[in-house]
Each structure stands twice: as structure tokens, then as C-alpha cells.
Amino acid sequence: MTKEEIKHLGHLSRIKLDDAQVEKFNIEIDAVLEYVSQINEIVAEGELTKTVGPVQNIFREDVITNEPGSYTEVLLDEMPEKEGDLLKVKKILNPEE
Amino acid sequence: MTVRELRDKYLSGEVSPVTVIKESLGLINDKDEEIHAYLDVYENALEEAVKAEECLSIDKDDTPPLTGIPIAIKNNILYKAHKATGGSKILENYTATYNATIVDKLKKAGAIIVGSTNMDEFAMGSSTENSAFGPTKNPTDITRVPGGSSGGSAAAVAMGSVPVAIGTDTGGSIRQPASYCGLVGFKPTYGAVSRYGLMAMGSSLDQAGPLTNTVTDAELVHNVIAGQDNMDMTTISNDTYPKVEEKDKYTIGVPRDFLASGIDEDVLGAFESHLEDLRLAGHDVVDVKLPLFAKGLAAYYVVMPAEVSSNLARYDGIRYGSRVDGEDLLAVYENSRGEGFGDEVKRRILLGTYVLSSGYYDAYYGKAEAVRQLMREELNQVFTEIDIIATPTAPTPAFKFGAQKDPLSMYKQDIFTVPVNLTGVPAISIPAKSVEREGKSLPVGVQYIAPHAGEVRLFDLGKRMHDQV
Numbered sequence: 001m002t003k004e005e006i007k008h009l010g011h012l013s014r015i016k017l018d019d020a021q022v023e024k025f026n027i028e029i030d031a032v033l034e035y036v037s038q039i040n041e042i043v044a045e046g047e048l049t050k051t052v053g054p055v056q057n058i059f060r061e062d063v064i065t066n067e068p069g070s071y072t073e074v075l076l077d078e079m080p081e082k083e084g085d086l087l088k089v090k091k092i093l094n095p096e097e
Numbered sequence: 098m099t100v101r102e103l104r105d106k107y108l109s110g111e112v113s114p115v116t117v118i119k120e121s122l123g124l125i126n127d128k129d130e131e132i133h134a135y136l137d138v139y140e141n142a143l144e145e146a147v148k149a150e151e152c153l154s155i156d157k158d159d160t161p162p163l164t165g166i167p168i169a170i171k172n173n174i175l176y177k178a179h180k181a182t183g184g185s186k187i188l189e190n191y192t193a194t195y196n197a198t199i200v201d202k203l204k205k206a207g208a209i210i211v212g213s214t215n216m217d218e219f220a221m222g223s224s225t226e227n228s229a230f231g232p233t234k235n236p237t238d239i240t241r242v243p244g245g246s247s248g249g250s251a252a253a254v255a256m257g258s259v260p261v262a263i264g265t266d267t268g269g270s271i272r273q274p275a276s277y278c279g280l281v282g283f284k285p286t287y288g289a290v291s292r293y294g295l296m297a298m299g300s301s302l303d304q305a306g307p308l309t310n311t312v313t314d315a316e317l318v319h320n321v322i323a324g325q326d327n328m329d330m331t332t333i334s335n336d337t338y339p340k341v342e343e344k345d346k347y348t349i350g351v352p353r354d355f356l357a358s359g360i361d362e363d364v365l366g367a368f369e370s371h372l373e374d375l376r377l378a379g380h381d382v383v384d385v386k387l388p389l390f391a392k393g394l395a396a397y398y399v400v401m402p403a404e405v406s407s408n409l410a411r412y413d414g415i416r417y418g419s420r421v422d423g424e425d426l427l428a429v430y431e432n433s434r435g436e437g438f439g440d441e442v443k444r445r446i447l448l449g450t451y452v453l454s455s456g457y458y459d460a461y462y463g464k465a466e467a468v469r470q471l472m473r474e475e476l477n478q479v480f481t482e483i484d485i486i487a488t489p490t491a492p493t494p495a496f497k498f499g500a501q502k503d504p505l506s507m508y509k510q511d512i513f514t515v516p517v518n519l520t521g522v523p524a525i526s527i528p529a530k531s532v533e534r535e536g537k538s539l540p541v542g543v544q545y546i547a548p549h550a551g552e553v554r555l556f557d558l559g560k561r562m563h564d565q566v
Contacts (some may be wrong), residue, residue: 006447013406013450014413014427015443016435024440028504029448035505038395039464042471048463051470053301053521054337055288058330074178074194080420089415090426 001030100166100260100314107165108157114165114209118146121167121211124258133233134243134252136172137180138212145209152207163321164207169253169262172213173220173296174305176200183296184216184246186229187418187437197294198329199263199305199322206321214249214262218439219409220270220298222246223510224501227441232498237279238537241495244274244510250308251278261309261318265295267302268397269491269514272526275308276490276542279528281563282308283315284514286550287521288333290319291326299404300331302518312527312559319552333550341551347558349375349545350385350483359512361493363532367541368489371529371562375487378561385479385486389472393516396472398508399452399465400519405442406449412437444504473520480548485558488513490526490542494534513544523547525555527563 006026010017017025072085081088106112122142129135149165170176173183175193177200182188196204203210217227225233225248235243236256243252247264251274254262264271266284275282283306290305297303307318325332351372356365372382414420414433421432438446452461479486491510501507517524526542533539547554 009447014430016431043467078417
């Protein structure tokens with residue numbers, strides 16, 4: 001794995017990494033990938049069986065299960081930035097792009 | 098003090114919940130500055146003790162089984178209106194907006210939650226050194242780690258502040274700290290206990306369970322928190338798996354090949370001595386071959402990071418948790434996660450993102466899941482011949498702070514415990530003989546593993562080999 005790949009993974013997983021971290025994670029993740037490659041000794045390409053657990057989906061009626069508004073206040077309290085009862089975020093559309 | 102003893106004393110009127118809760122809070126006050134088992138202590142526990150005392154005075158025999166019993170919960174378990182940090186800076190100021198199912202069940206059973214315990218960040222680690230709020234010390238030797246990730250829960254019980262604490266176990270996070278702190282630690286069958294309201298780490302691996310002084314207490318508390326839950330579709334019913342019976346005499350399988358290398362000599366000695374005790378108690382101890390178990394850790398470090406990278410995507414600084422500003426939305430995500438997560442969490446997210454990326458998905462995740470299925474088949478086959486598998490819980494006794502220098506050596510602490518989570522079977526760690534280090538006696542655990550839904554067998558053998566000795 002290269003440093004460029006680590007930077008790309010940082011970008012994909014939305015984590016800002018500095019150069020020292022990129023260097024460190026590059027070495028450490030390489031070591032882990034080498035260790036996990038043992039699984040190649042057990043299964044070959046093309047024999048990947050996919051299995052489902054013993055428990056299946058459980059469905060309920062599609063109805064409202066709690067009093068409307070009963071969580072509004074506590075959820076609002078956790079928001080890092082808000083305006084009135086609205087969550088505030090950066091704009092996601094840039095008209096110049 | 099055990100839950101059972103406290104219950105008996107409450108019923109006989111020998112002690113009262115108010116006295117016990119006062120003692121518990123007092124002990125935390127005296128000792129926890131040094132140990133740091135707790136992230137938060139709930140002073141309102143005393144008010145609850147007064148209520149418990151009233152209940153006991155009205156009709157004591159009719160009170161639920163944990164009435165007035167002090168208990169601590171790991172800080173990745175949501176308790177409404179209380180801080181739930183998961184040991185992470187990104188949730189430093191997060192307050193739970195609802196109760197986990199297990200919290201509701203514990204409260205309904207009368208338990209008094211006295212505080213939340215320290216942990217490796219988002220349950221990733223084997224020493225509690227990865228907590229954003231500083232490490233916890235092992236009460237049996239404060240120069241050593243208590244294990245992890247439920248190290249705070251283990252230390253809370255080992256220091257004597259509570260008779261039981263709840264932990265979570267994704268790859269050994271209840272059993273390994275139990276081993277390091279001289280306690281009983283129990284990881285149920287996957288699906289036996291609801292995960293609703295637990296911060297998800299590896300959703301196909303996570304289970305919550307008790308850390309206690311006795312197997313009797315572990316059974317009692319497990320039976321309180323277990324059961325099917327409409328809020329967690331992976332919870333199992335009584336007939337999901339075939340019924341597993343208790344026996345007078347068990348055949349215990351030891352995967353000898355797995356123990357051939359990488360284990361501390363004294364730990365192996367303590368394990369052998371425990372096997373001798375099992376023989377003396379009339380059980381058969383036989384060798385079994387479980388070649389895939391030795392590969393479990395490799396499969397685990399694909400499956401678990403993959404699930405971690407998906408589960409931790411929710412911590413983005415938008416709806417809750419810490420937000421670090423940036424010039425646009427993308428920068429807000431990257432800054433919040435860059436500053437909010439510690440190194441171990443970042444490492445696993447990056448690794449998980451890699452193994453799930455399109456070109457590598459089959460080579461890593463697909464193969465690891467296939468290995469996992471082969472492990473289940475191997476295990477089912479072995480359980481047609483034997484009743485219980487025994488291994489050491491961890492390859493070493495508690496190590497010193499900073500002793501595991503690179504991630505991989507830390508990961509190897511879980512070599513015996515991760516195959517259990519990958520296959521979904523239940524396991525218990527009970528204290529074996531202690532080992533000597535620098536003139537101190539350090540506890541070491543032995544792990545029993547049973548077939549799916551075989552908890553009765555673990556409790557039965559555990560009580561006979563631990564509680565009644």
C-alpha cells in the first residue's frame with residue numbers, strides 16, 4: 001500500500017489526516033493486511049459461499065409508534081448548531097461548480 | 098460482596114440499600130481518583146436507594162431480583178439523560194436521548210445504576226489505554242492495565258465498588274478484562290441480549306454481558322438482560338437453536354495445536370492446572386482439532402474493521418456530537434472526524450474502508466465471511482463429540498501500561514476470544530490459578546466455550562469449578 005492510497009482512504013472515510021499520520025498508518029495497516037492474508041490459505045477465489053444467519057427479518061405495522069414530538073426537545077439539545085427548531089449545516093450546493 | 102449475598106441480606110434486613118449505596122459511592126470517592134474506573138458517578142443513586150428501601154419494607158419477597166443492587170454500566174450503553182461518550186472525544190458532551198433495552202431491563206429488575214465506566218474508544222482496544230479520557234488502572238496491580246475494552250467495568254467490580262458491571266464484547270472485551278482483574282466475565286450467544294441502545298461497533302459480533310465475582314451472579318444478571326426484543330431483529334428466541342442440556346459429567350475439548358505457541362509459560366501452567374482440576378472433578382478432558390480457530394484473528398481483522406467503518410460513519414458532527422468547523426460541508430466532516438477520533442479508531446476505519454472498496458471486497462471481506470462460515474461448521478462438528486471447549490482466556494496476564502507497542506501485538510491479546518464472536522457461540526471466563534510477577538500475584542482466566550444457546554452448560558460447570566470451590 002502507498003501513502004497516496006492511505007490519503008485516498010482518509011478522503012473516502014472523511015477523516016482529515018496529517019502527513020505524520022499518513023506515514024504511521026501506512027506502515028501499521030500494511031502489517032495488518034499482511035497478517036490477515038492468512039485467510040487466503042483457507043479459501044480460494046471463487047468458493048465464496050454466502051450464508052444468512054438463523055434469524056430472519058421481523059416486520060411490524062408501518063405506523064407511528066411514539067407520541068409525535070416526544071423526542072423533539074432532547075434531539076434538538078444534541079445538535080451542534082441550530083436555528084430555532086432547525087438543524088444548521090453548511091450549504092451543500094455550490095452554484096459556481 | 099456478591100449480588101446473591103446482598104439480596105439475602107436485604108431480605109433478612111441485615112443491611113439496607115441506603116447503607117450499601119452510600120458505601121459504594123464512598124468507595125468510588127476514595128479510590129477512583131487513582132483507579133479511574135468511572136467516567137461519571139450518579140449521586141441520585143441515593144434517592145433510588147431510598148425508594149428501594151421502601152419497596153423492601155412493603156413486601157420484600159415480591160421485590161424484583163436486583164432491588165437495591167448497585168451496578169455500573171459501560172459508557173457505550175445509552176442511559177437516558179446521562180452522558181454516553183463511548184470513550185470518545187467526538188461524543189464528549191453527548192447525552193443519551195433514550196434507554197438501551199438492557200438499561201430498561203436492569204431498572205425494571207430494581208438495579209441502581211451508580212455510574213458509567215471507562216473504556217477503549219468505541220470499544221476498540223484491549224487495555225483501556227485508548228480511552229479519550231485517560232486509562233483505567235488494574236486494581237490488582239496499579240502499574241498494569243485492567244484489560245479492555247471493558248476495563249472500567251472490570252476495575253469497578255475488582256475495586257469493590259459494585260458487585261456487577263455490564264460490559265460489551267466484540268472480540269473479547271468482557272472476557273479478557275475479567276481474566277486480567279480476577280473476575281467472571283460472560284459473553285452470551287449472539288442474539289441472546291438486545292443490542293438496542295448500544296453503540297454499534299461490529300454489529301454481527303457485539304454482545305453485552307456481566308462482569309461479576311461469581312458465576313451465580315453472572316447467570317442471575319444475564320437472565321435479567323437477556324430476551325427477544327422488537328427493537329433488535331437479531332435477538333433470538335428459545336427455539337432458534339436446538340436445546341443444550343446440562344450434564345453431570347462433561348467432555349471438555351482442548352484445542353492443543355492452538356496452544357502450541359505464543360502463550361506465556363505461566364499462563365499455560367495455570368491452564369494445565371485447571372484441566373487437572375476438571376479431571377479431578379470427574380470430567381473427561383480430551384484433545385480436539387480446531388485448525389480454523391487459529392485463523393480466527395485474521396478473519397476478525399477483516400470483518401470487524403469493515404463493520405466499524407460502516408457503523409462509525411454516523412459520527413459526522415452534524416446532528417449530534419462535536420462539530421469542528423470548516424470551509425464547506427466536506428471539510429466539516431473531515432475536521433470533525435479527524436479531531437474527534439483517536440488513532441486506533443481511525444486505523445480501523447481506514448482498514449475497513451480498504452477491505453470494503455470495490456476492487457478488494459471479494460479478496461478480503463468475501464473471503465473472511467467464507468472463513469467464518471467454515472469456522473462455524475468446524476465448531477458444530479466438534480460439538481457433536483464434546484460438550485465444552487476450554488482455552489486460556491488471554492495469552493498473558495495483565496501487562497504494564499505502554500507494553501504493547503504496535504497495534505498487531507495488542508490485537509493478539511484476543512487470539513482465543515475472537516473465534517467465539519465470529520461463530521456467535523457463548524463463552525465465559527473464570528479465574529484460574531494466579532501467576533507471580535515482580536512479587537505480585539496476578540489473576541489469569543480460563544475460558545469455557547459452549548454450543549449456540551448453551552449458556553446453561555457454562556453456568557453449570559462454572560459454578561461447580563469456581564463458586565463451589
